[in-house]
Amino acid sequence: MKHLLKLLDLSEEEIIKILDLADQLKYNQKNAISHEYLKGKTLAMIFEKNSTRTRVSFETGIYQLGGQGIFLSGSDSQLGRGEPIRDTARVLSRYCHGIMIRTFEQEKVEELAAYSSIPVINGLTDFAHPCQVLADLMTIRERMSRLAGLKVCYIGDGNNMANSIIVGAMKCGMDVSIACPPKHLPDKRVLDFAKKFRNPKLLITEDKFEAAKDADVLFTDVWASMGMEEESEKRKKTFEGYQINSEVMAVAKPHAIVQHCLPAHRGEEITEEVFEAHAGEIFDEAENRLHVQKAVMVLLMGNNQ
Numbered sequence: 001m002k003h004l005l006k007l008l009d010l011s012e013e014e015i016i017k018i019l020d021l022a023d024q025l026k027y028n029q030k031n032a033i034s035h036e037y038l039k040g041k042t043l044a045m046i047f048e049k050n051s052t053r054t055r056v057s058f059e060t061g062i063y064q065l066g067g068q069g070i071f072l073s074g075s076d077s078q079l080g081r082g083e084p085i086r087d088t089a090r091v092l093s094r095y096c097h098g099i100m101i102r103t104f105e106q107e108k109v110e111e112l113a114a115y116s117s118i119p120v121i122n123g124l125t126d127f128a129h130p131c132q133v134l135a136d137l138m139t140i141r142e143r144m145s146r147l148a149g150l151k152v153c154y155i156g157d158g159n160n161m162a163n164s165i166i167v168g169a170m171k172c173g174m175d176v177s178i179a180c181p182p183k184h185l186p187d188k189r190v191l192d193f194a195k196k197f198r199n200p201k202l203l204i205t206e207d208k209f210e211a212a213k214d215a216d217v218l219f220t221d222v223w224a225s226m227g228m229e230e231e232s233e234k235r236k237k238t239f240e241g242y243q244i245n246s247e248v249m250a251v252a253k254p255h256a257i258v259q260h261c262l263p264a265h266r267g268e269e270i271t272e273e274v275f276e277a278h279a280g281e282i283f284d285e286a287e288n289r290l291h292v293q294k295a296v297m298v299l300l301m302g303n304n305q
């Protein structure tokens with residue numbers, strides 16, 4: 001593993017290796033055991049979209065590993081004035097030890113990686129959110145002690161989260177069901193990936209109750225992702241039948257957990273009642289961003305690589 005650009009690039013073994021190291025780093029941090037594996041190293045963090053969790057967890061994470069994060073906003077850096085991504089890649093490669101980028105096009109992240117001599121980590125694109133789904137897998141495994149054989153359900157827009165959940169969960173042996181409007185399916189590359197599997201299975205349906213039936217884990221995400229703000233009102237109508245509420249929870253397994261990458265819009269994709277009833281695992285999920293990204297940074301930027 002040279003970069004983390006999308007979960008499609010990782011094997012199941014690589015995913016499990018990240019999760020195992022994340023568990024170890026979480027234990028170390030909780031027990032004040034030093035783990036400064038990236039002493040003196042720097043991570044450039046490019047943000048062309050807003051963030052709370054990704055920014056804070058990466059910056060805190062590299063600091064806890066003995067290194068330092070450098071925040072670069074799209075508008076303040078020369079990227080905002082049109083400096084090509086391939087030149088930015090070659091410049092940052094001369095100063096830093098890793099680059100995290102949050103942007104729009106997946107192709108931009110792939111180009112950045114192609115021109116970088118240092119590891120690149122995708123902190124969210126329109127296509128994928130691999131760090132988030134690694135944290136989600138870590139949380140599910142913590143709560144349920146396994147991944148393979150569980151059923152994961154995602155209700156809502158076939159967006160970056162849906163794409164990454166399908167790939168991450170199926171690689172780890174989990175059945176996946178997606179309830180979404182027919183015009184808002186997950187990406188074709190992801191659907192093609194899923195076709196290769198006989199077991200586990202992927203179900204795509206318009207019926208959220210069919211998708212949620214006997215699920216162990218229910219996911220949702222905002223109906224209008226970053227960059228879609230203008231479509232927000234229209235999307236509220238398109239997605240109004242795709243809310244996680246107590247009726248949906250009633251058809252899932254009795255012990256089912258809920259995951260939301262956050263930020264959440266209560267009363268839209270999830271009711272206040274369901275959100276608060278499952279806040280424990282939702283905020284564990286947010287916390288696990290820190291531990292899983294520390295694991296990714298150690299594996300990619302550490303001296304052992």
Ligand code: CP
Nearest residue numbers: 051052053054261262
């Ligand atoms: N879930 C997530 O990526 O949150 P931020 O947008 O706050 O980084």
Ligand code: NVA
Nearest residue numbers: 159221225226261262
């Ligand atoms: N799908 C959302 C995820 C935010 C973390 C977005 O891209 O805005």
